[in-house]
Amino acid sequence: MSFRRALALAACGLAGGSVLFSAVVVGKQPGRGSDTDTRLGSSSATVPPATAAPPATAAPPAAAAPPGLLLLPPSASCPPAPGWIERPAANSGYWDSNWDRREPLALINLKKKNEETGEEELSSRLNHFKAKATRHIFLIRHSQYNLDGRADKDRTLTPLGREQAELTGKRLASLGIKFDQIIHSSMTRATETTEIISKHLPGVKKVSTDLLREGAPIEPDPPVSHWKPEAVQYYEDGARIEAAFRNFIHRADVKQEEDSYEIFVCHANVIRYIVCRALQFPPEGWLRMSLNNGSITHLVIRPNGRVALRTLGDTGFMPPDKITRT
Structure with missing residues (x-):
């Protein structure tokens, strides 16, 4: 896969609202040669060694990552991404702002927002749920x-x-x-x-x-x-x-x-x-x-x-x- 296509796929991930990580290198495991056995979530994937590019007329196979890189599973909003992009697992470097279930925005039913007053009404309701003290x-x-x-x-x-x-x-x-x-x-x-x-x-x-x-x-x-x-x-x-x-x-x-x-x-x-x-x-x-x-x-x-x-x-x-x- 060309570098230009890789960048296009990365841009697709950003456009879909995903947060992307740079490649995470995983060391070889003893006895596995050039293959790397990794776990992403609850599933397991084996990354094969890089192979020669297929002829231009052939349908492109599923993208393969270079040995030692984690695979990114396909998402609903984007085609399969290159292996050097990783979607992080839950709680791996991300702050959950609603960790105590007291985030103001999470306490408001947005479907009931007053359509006439719009943002002013929402801002007023948010202030009602905001903590003031430390x-x-x-x-x-x-x-x-x-x-x-x-x-x-x-x-x-x-x-x-x-x-x-x-x-x-x-x-x-x-x-x-x-x-x-x-x-x-x-x-x-x-x-x-x-x-x-x-x-x-x-x-x-x-x-x-x-x-x-x-x-x-x-x-x-x-x-x-x-x-x-x-x-x-x-x-x-x-x-x-x-x-x-x-x-x-x-x-x-x-x-x-x-x-x-x-x-x-x-x-x-x-x-x-x-x-x-x-x-x-x-x-x-x-x-x-x-x-x-x-x-x-x-x-x-x-x-x-x-x-x-x-x-x-x-x-x-x-x-x-x-x-x-x-």
């Missing part, structure tokens, strides 16, 4: 606790864990922020950590929830050998932790006029999963992060739904001999 979310991992406890009630904070909670509470108080509330896991170690922290933040309301309890959010990738819960645990815990994310992590309500500052005291697995989901990173990567006891993770959610990670697992306010990850 949410600051501080995710605190509980302090060190007694690992020998068989039941949750026996897994209380160690003396060092209580020191860590004191240091975290002092750090939060030193920020000079008027916190709106503390939402904490109902597990013993998170509840005790909350009680100590709250002494340094008098007057801040405390709320306990089962949604933030520790668990196995989703099977990690890559897997680890030292921690392998049963598949049913991922199924049960994952649904609950995902529910916690959807319930607590979203842009501000449209009725909220001022920026808010909220503290969530919970667990390492929950925090790591929430960070991945909030930043729209693959949630399976949650175990690639490590969080110290009593650490502070700061997420910011803007009115337009954009999310920023200010700090991840900060324990710089603790002396080195007080830092643990148990």
Whole structure:
């Protein structure tokens, strides 16, 4: 296929509203010679080696990509595209502006738009659904606790864990922020950590929830050998932790006029999963992060739904001999 034809096909993809990527090179797999076995979505395609061009009078065969390039499947609006163009899979570099289902345009039924007032009416309705405030979310991992406890009630904070909670509470108080509330896991170690922290933040309301309890959010990738819960645990815990994310992590309500500052005291697995989901990173990567006891993770959610990670697992306010990850 000529380069001119390739450019024409690329232009067709752009005209149809598709976003195109440049070629993604895939290395050869051992034992496959010059062929490359790739997966695009849920299907598999083998790219053959380049062959000689057919005679001009013959009907052109399906376009073949050079070895080592991903194939782009045909679309309804365009003929088969050359292999050096790739349509990205979901969540691979694209920001979903309606990730929390609070994007104003998604909340309006455009079919009911007033035809007489047109754009002015639409603009007015959009403003009705737009958030005005920024949410600051501080995710605190509980302090060190007694690992020998068989039941949750026996897994209380160690003396060092209580020191860590004191240091975290002092750090939060030193920020000079008027916190709106503390939402904490109902597990013993998170509840005790909350009680100590709250002494340094008098007057801040405390709320306990089962949604933030520790668990196995989703099977990690890559897997680890030292921690392998049963598949049913991922199924049960994952649904609950995902529910916690959807319930607590979203842009501000449209009725909220001022920026808010909220503290969530919970667990390492929950925090790591929430960070991945909030930043729209693959949630399976949650175990690639490590969080110290009593650490502070700061997420910011803007009115337009954009999310920023200010700090991840900060324990710089603790002396080195007080830092643990148990």
